[in-house]
Amino acid sequence: MFKVFVGIIILAIVIYGGILIYQQYLLRQLKTIDQQRQQLDIDGLDTAVAQVKTMSLTGKTLDQVQELLTDYTALNETRLPRLKAQLDQATGSAKQYRLLATRSNLKKAQDSLRVTQDAIAQLTDQIDELKQVDEQHKAAVKALEKKYQDLRKTLLAKNFMYGPSIDGLETELGTLEDDNDRFRELTSQGDHEKAAQLLAQLQKDTEHLEEMIEQIPPLYKNLETEFPAQISELQQGEATLSAQGFKYPEADMHDQIQGLNGEVKAGKDALTQLDMDKVQANDTALTNKIDHFYDTMEKEMGAKEKVTTNLDTLAKFIAHARNQNTLLTRELDRLNLNYTLDHQEVETAREFKEQIRNLDSAYQADIEAIQSNQAVYTQVLARQTQAEHDLQQIEEQQQTINTAVSGLVKEEQQARDTLQQFELRQHGLRRQVENLNLPGVSKTYLDYYNVVRDEIAKLNDDINQVQINMEEITKQLIMIQSDLDILAEKTTDLVDSAELSEQLIQYANRYRLTHDEVAKASQEAQRLFDQEFDYAKSLETIATVLDQVEPGSYKRLEDNYYHQKGTTKKPEPEAKEEQ
Template identity: 50%
Template structure:
């Protein structure tokens, strides 16, 4: 029983604690609501303190019209909405919220607080928007009134410039004054709209005024220098060109196919047409034409100066070019004569005569141009720059021709020496062949290997053919030179074959004699000696005979062959050759 009473007491205490906590929480929340109401009240009072009405009255004094007036009237409506409606609603809602803060409907309190907070914030934003627009209207009015003064002064300055310097604009002056008058009319419209307070329409007119004024200022700046070129600079230059041409013509200067008077007249036509372009207020197009005119004038100056500059070097070059042509012609005649002489005895395989004839024709052409230039100079009809170009090209061509002539002469100059050397070499070849034949005959061999004889006869025939070619009325030295190289190589090979034949035959004889000491005691030596003797005496295969007997001797007396071979070459006073000793090769 006591336990149940204790539990009930604990539950009761818990309920009491919860109730106290809930009550305390309610009091805290109510206090928080009242503080937020106080904050919103302060913010609303601050908004009321803003002198919005004074600002409206100040802007209202601007005598606004049009869109600006409509904007102002909308701002007045916003002001009425704020002062007559929104402020009252804020006061009512804050008072109601403060009254409700003593109750216990916390959800309703939260909703009402959110609602009034939103209203206060929106009102604050509206007030700021009204202030900004009022400030904008004041600023636009200020700017437009300042623009009126600025533009008025600018147009007075432009008018003064056009009046004081109308001579600098030539045919453009009427168009410029017309544009200025149009600008002044538009300015009057802008000024009237500004005075009336219709700043929206005034702004549109002002933008156009700025653009058109910039265009007019650009024209006033661009036209005078262009007009000066067309009326002062270019005419003076044209006058100087015409006078210069007349003076140069009197001094017998000519300009080829260039019609200078016509070129000058064309420039004058361009000047006249471009004045009309300026009168149409098209300075960009006029500048393009002016640049073209300047280029044309410069080209005529350059044309004249080129002829003036060309005269002195032309006169200075005349004697040198004439001597160069004469020298080249003499060289050509000498070359042709030499080639004709050499062609009687030698075959010229590299078109030397044809090339020399072509060079001679080139010389004829060069001399023809030179003679025509001389006639023009004598007749005072020459264009100096053309003559100078001819002289410069002639100098290059003559240098090239002389070099080619020298190359041809050099290529054939040694033909006689080459022939003499070839004949000496042929004589030496014949001597070498007879010497090799005597060496082989002195061996008194039972026979000569056919392969050796065949090669010997080939070389002998080559030498005979060379002798025949050398005895021709016209010698082809290029072919002779090739034959000499081939025969020399073949003779060297024949010399090696002769040395091989001599060495192998003499060594075979010595080894067969040396082998006699072993024939009775060594059957294999006797057999090899018989085979080697057959190869030597009957088949004339001396290298094979040497190999056969040498092999068996090294078997019965190791090193005997090398010893006998070394002794043989030592007796001959020469080193052992490193070559194949096969008679068949």
């Protein structure tokens, strides 16, 4: 029982100790919050609020300040006393060991402190912003006054540089000064919201005025001195050139130049109205037109010199082309009697003649225009340049045609000589075969021979027509040359096979009685020779058997044949050797 009692006492002591420790913790927390409360810059805020109260404020700015003062009053009369009361109540609860109530009041005090700190910071920021805006507006008033004074000095000292725009500029400046006075008034009254709106417009309008003051002098100088001087020079130049007989691509260029003074006046009117977009557009348009008129007159003067130089050269070129065309036409007419001209040479020459006639007509028209002072020299020069190009093309093409047809007579003679050679060669091949007194020739050889003979006959007929086509003749010559070469090879093969076959059949007689196979082969070879006229097959038949009976005999007899003939054996195709 005693031990239980002792345990209870110890437990009570521990609990009491814990309560004391927690009590001290809460009291320290409350003390910290109270210290933070006491550190709040209420005096600085009071001073700032007092300064705001002394400011003369109107409009929405006054409404904002009144709302600010209401918040300040609520802070002083409600928030701060409530925070103090919460701290006192929490401290009393802690001392009475009402720890749960103390903890609740501590939480409320912490929240109230945070809200109070935020409120003070917000009020301070609003007051600082208000004071800053007030200072900025006062500084802006002074800066604008200084700027307007400088602008007015510029306009007074350099009013000659602004011409008719000076009155408008001074009016604009006066309006800005009036607006600045209104801005100063709003600032002094403390209506900073309206003052800020007016300041933004003032700054925009001031920038626009400064831009005009900078832009106008060079524009006015152009309108007052540069453009009039250039227009006067253009008028004098145009009058002088017109008196000398110059004409221009633009028939109304004289009127256009005279109208430039009206555009100068329009530019000055726009300057008077300070319509800068119109003034800029007018300046650009006048600059471009004046440059264009200068350029036009310079081109016409330069073109006249070139045109004058080209007249004699072009006349000779046209005469040369006409003479060349006449000679070509005569030659084509003559050749057309005997030859077929199938590349439209005659038609092309006639087209060239018409082109030359048109070029000459244009040339004569330009001469008349120059003599009557109606010529636009740049246009004449362009026609001369094109005419020279066209004449050059015509000359080159006429030379090409002349070169192509000039060799027709020579080509015809060469073709006749070649035809004669073909006929002689054909007859020579025929005599080679006839001299052998063969029993006949194969149908294949005879057909090919007849084809070549007919080709030569057709060529002979075509070349003896009244009007011949040399292009077609040339094609026939090439074809016949190839076919004759093939016929010559076939003839050589036929002659060699026939003569060798006869020699081998005679040579084989020495073996006919002793070798039945030789007798049979000899009989078959003779049949192929006499009846089928297949001399190559006949040769192959007897040669094969002889080489079996007497190896090397065919090669010896063949070599001896070609030796006596004075030629060598034609190499056999590779495909045949492989077989």
